[in-house]
Amino acid sequence: MTVELSCGLPPGPAFGDLAVLAEKLGYARVWIFDSAPLWEDPFVHLALAAERTSRIGLGTAVLIPSERSEMAMASAIAAIARLSGGRFRACFGTGATARRTMGRRPLTLRALEEYVAAVRGLLAGETVTIEDQPARMLHAEGLAAPRPIDAEIWLSAFGPRAIELAARIADGIVGQSVHPALPMATMRAGTVLEPGEDRGAQRVGEAVGPWQVVAFHEAYAIGGAAAVDAMPGGQEWREALERLAPEGERHLLAYEGHVTHVTERDLPLVGYDHGFPTLIGEADEIRDGLEQLGERGVREVIYTPSGPDVARELRTFSAAARR
Template sequence: MDIGCLFAPTTHTPDHIAEAERLGYGYAYVYDSPSLFANAWMTLGRAADRTARIRLGVAVVTPKLRHLVDNASGAVTLAALAPGRVDVVVGAGFTSAALLGRRGSRWAEVEEYILALRALMAGEEIDWEGARIALTFPGHSGLAPVTDVPVLAAAHGPKGFAVASRVADGVVTNPSHSSDPIPFEGRCVVTSYGTVLGEGEELSSPRVVDAAGPGAALALHLGEYGPLAGTDEVRGYQAWLASVPEERRHIETHREHLIGVTPEERPFITPKVIESATATGAPQQIRERLEHLEQSGATTVAYQPAGPDISRELRAFAAAAGL
């Protein structure tokens, strides 16, 4: 099983990806949510100049956020900068769509988008939204069609896994979204949140809350659809959210999403929540979880470091994973 990493991109992420390569991580993906994070394609372009081996990818692009041509061009450009080590993940959308006040795409749209994205990258002409389109890069642009960029699907339920089985080169899934995270045969990337505990460190430690809190807060954001359904913490968080004017709730729900913990979330990031919603634990516990995921069918675990010291999180997880 490969060990990769996943970033909520900031202006420092290119350097963190270079550090991840030195530590032995095989993959580095970044989220694409422009209302929250640094630009995904720009971040990976800068990372390409700092690395030589690690695979680079966006997880995820969505039909409702960027036009198909924009993402196809981004992927082809990144493939020219980092040949043979680019992945693209397509999904229905969660935070990126919510922050535009929209719902995620239908899975039929995701399936169509995957097929069209692959065709455009390969240099084909396609019909899209009533027009014939293609990537027609000039010969001196340094860009050329690519057919070696895997396109994966971000899938967390039966419809997503069905689409992935039909048209994608694998799946990226999140155990927080479902009690059955890997009902899929083939390349399966499982995301992991949390922090590696130091000797004698407690789940209530401020450092642990800062580092594991963003992943734990994701479960609060999922509410009754996530692993904390029915808990006092979810009820308390939802009660606070109900006090926010309705037209702003989507903004406040996702403020600091996966990158920090807001003052309003912090009272609900309890040791029980961290234990239930993240893969936080001592090094031996991390190793045991990785072994369990491998036995369950994961081919890659993508660890998302968070908190104020990303380098520490990368080093600690790499050591626990035996990189």
């Protein structure tokens, strides 16, 4: 099975230029992250990218219900669907990272289901119930695309309950397990090695390090001291963090640089095999890794480049995939 190659990027000043580059390089879709405490508003950057591109698909990985009301979300989706000429895919999740950066738990799957159902209904032109009151998109002719608005709705689904929920309310999933009925995309960080380049080279650490330290951020936020101390280098990392803030404010530090930068505190953790799934190797190894994912039934791989030269990562990964 041929796997589509897409890319995932944070919303920020470089997003538009990188989206244009991704289109030129042949990526199928560019997905944008959504975490208000970490990055700028994704819909602003999606609108700019929609105006500057003509072919590449646009997606969100992933939208967080608690960051926008159902009506605000539906209106934003309608705008990007119109601006992109139907190239937009909206993927939702429970907000694990976005909410933990503010000291909150992720939303429940029931809350996610109710929210997505309301947004889907609004986009279809239906009257839905929001906060015990009927609501409907009232945009007059010429102020938005007429309803129903065609936009795919996907879910971030990693556990069995989320996968089961997706079968009821979604058109596809982003996750790690192939869905029995829905198309599935999965994320992979990584970098293409230059011929003879060592995996332990400084450039490699800079390119993939932001994703390699994710497991430490998550372990501390979810399991606390005991969980992160059990990981190589975890205790030293935690103690350095805890010296900088009182207990009630440590969640403000745990996710610094999340998936984009390696902080000085995170630097000793780079290279440990506890991070995000990665594809690291020379061009033939990257291509083989993508083919293996396709054989497993993965429909789309979302490559998530990071480090100081994201444009280089996009170019070399695309070239490796095509060889």
